[in-house]
Amino acid sequence: MxxxxxxxxxxxxxxxxxxxxxxxxxxxxxxxxxxxxxxxxxxxxxxxxxxxxxxxxxxxxxxxxxxxxxxxxxxxxxxxxxxxxxxxxxxxxxxxxxxxxxxxxxxxxxxxxxxxxxxxxxxxxxxxxxxxxxxxxxxxxxxxxxxxxxxxxxxxxxxxxxxxxxxxxxxxxxxxxxxxxRSVPREQWFYTGMDCFIHSVESLQGTYLNAFSKSYGEMAFDLCKEVFLNDTDLSKEEAEDKLMMASWHGGMSIVYSQVGIAHAMSYGLSYVLGIKHGIGNCIVFDQLEEFYPKGVALFKAMKKKQGIQLPKGVCTDLNEEQMDAMIDMALRLEPLWENALGKNWRRKISSKQLKQLYLKM
Structure with a gap:
């Protein structure tokens, strides 16, 4: 090998x-x-x-x-x-x-x-x-x-x-x-932090997972829970330090593996609608219970604790050409789908399924 x-x-x-x-x-x-x-x-x-x-x-x-x-x-x-x-x-x-x-x-x-x-x-x-x-x-x-x-x-x-x-x-x-x-607006702090959390979930649940990526992914996952779900609230300085290290570990976790469905679909959102990466990941991940049930449940708990409301209906007014472009962009990212669903991923996901997911967002 x-x-x-x-x-x-x-x-x-x-x-x-x-x-x-x-x-x-x-x-x-x-x-x-x-x-x-x-x-x-x-x-x-x-x-x-x-x-x-x-x-x-x-x-x-x-x-x-x-x-x-x-x-x-x-x-x-x-x-x-x-x-x-x-x-x-x-x-x-x-x-x-x-x-x-x-x-x-x-x-x-x-x-x-x-x-x-x-x-x-x-x-x-x-x-x-x-x-x-x-x-x-x-x-x-x-x-x-x-x-x-x-x-x-x-x-x-x-x-x-x-x-x-x-x-x-x-x-x-x-x-x-x-x-x-220290001056990052609260919503942006959450969306960008969730980018890291989603990195760790997609890495840890992916078919490319190995001991190298797992060790970093678990650290990022745990640090994100500390920052966004901790009942004994951290000081601002502690939260800043921990989230910066979560970001580093989350990035390392995908160096030797890959991200997955949320990233693939958010690339589509960004390409067609110009939605920024962090919030795009959140909008998509919020609808992916079928693929990442535990991760999405934790995400929703973090969203509630932090008082974050995601935009609704971002894909409602898309015409057929825009929807097709979004789906095509997402499906081009083959390594992401293979990591998420395995080598036979094309049998497990379809354009029709992606359209139904996008229309929920």
Missing amino acids: NYKNFPMVPRVIFGRGSFNQLNEIIAPKRLSMDAPFIYLVDDVFKSNSWLTSRILLSYDDRIIYISTEEEPKTTQVDNLVEDIILSTKERPSGIIGIGGGSMLDIAKAVAIMLTNEGETKSYQGWDLVKNPGLYHVGIPTLSGTGAEVSRTTVLTGPEKKLGINSDYTPFDQVLLDPELT
């Missing part, structure tokens, strides 16, 4: 206030005065001097603020790469992504596309990247997506929503500072 030899993030620093060490961490990686560091920062921090004032720019270093109102697109990455190439004297020393999962995915994709020819859409898939990307650093300001540790980026292209899944995608350095998550 051939076992996959996956790369992991080689360097990680964890701790409250560790963001202050960013400059000393990246300084040895500077290639020259004309090779800047490019900071890709979620534009919610544009007026947040508490964070931005601690980014120390030298020489031609530059901050590019990016809106993550919409899911990341391949064309967005292409435009950023062109802008960086035209505005720098030499190839940058590195890309530093600061933000939630969308921002981290954009940073990973930009680092790859600065060293690989062509358009980003050509690299959507598994192991299509030929050259190592630029040195890239991930600094999450949300906990749950696992983007800080995964070997994929989630991008919407002209024809599909699919990541650049490669050995060159993972960050070279990750900085985990739970303090950076």
Whole structure:
């Protein structure tokens, strides 16, 4: 049997206030005065001097603020790469992504596309990247997506929503500072945390499960229960610390396995309706009792305890063409279905079943 030899993030620093060490961490990686560091920062921090004032720019270093109102697109990455190439004297020393999962995915994709020819859409898939990307650093300001540790980026292209899944995608350095998550709105905190919980459920119940992914999945699962169901409420700091570690473990749990039905179907929601990944996963998972009975029961208990109301009727007004596009997008993600239902998954799920599930959402 051939076992996959996956790369992991080689360097990680964890701790409250560790963001202050960013400059000393990246300084040895500077290639020259004309090779800047490019900071890709979620534009919610544009007026947040508490964070931005601690980014120390030298020489031609530059901050590019990016809106993550919409899911990341391949064309967005292409435009950023062109802008960086035209505005720098030499190839940058590195890309530093600061933000939630969308921002981290954009940073990973930009680092790859600065060293690989062509358009980003050509690299959507598994192991299509030929050259190592630029040195890239991930600094999450949300906990749950696992983007800080995964070997994929989630991008919407002209024809599909699919990541650049490669050995060159993972960050070279990750900085985990739970303090950076302190201003996350409550609903977003829940939706992103549930992304992590769903990672663990889909990994633990998948046919790809092994001792490696199981150990990480169980840790993420237990930490999410502590954060979202604990009757003796944790302090805000404890919850931030635990959820950041849950995110890391949830991401690790799918490195050597895979996600499942909720992710496949939420990709469809995102591709057709532009629904963001975290809330999309929640909308889908809420209807998947048939496939993940225990996980969905726990999810509903967490939703009730946290006072979260999910949007209703998001697929009600879809026309036939939109519904077909959503179903087609979901079914393209074959590894996710195989993990969820086994090698004969096509016999166990149909377009008609998916349509019935979507219409409940």
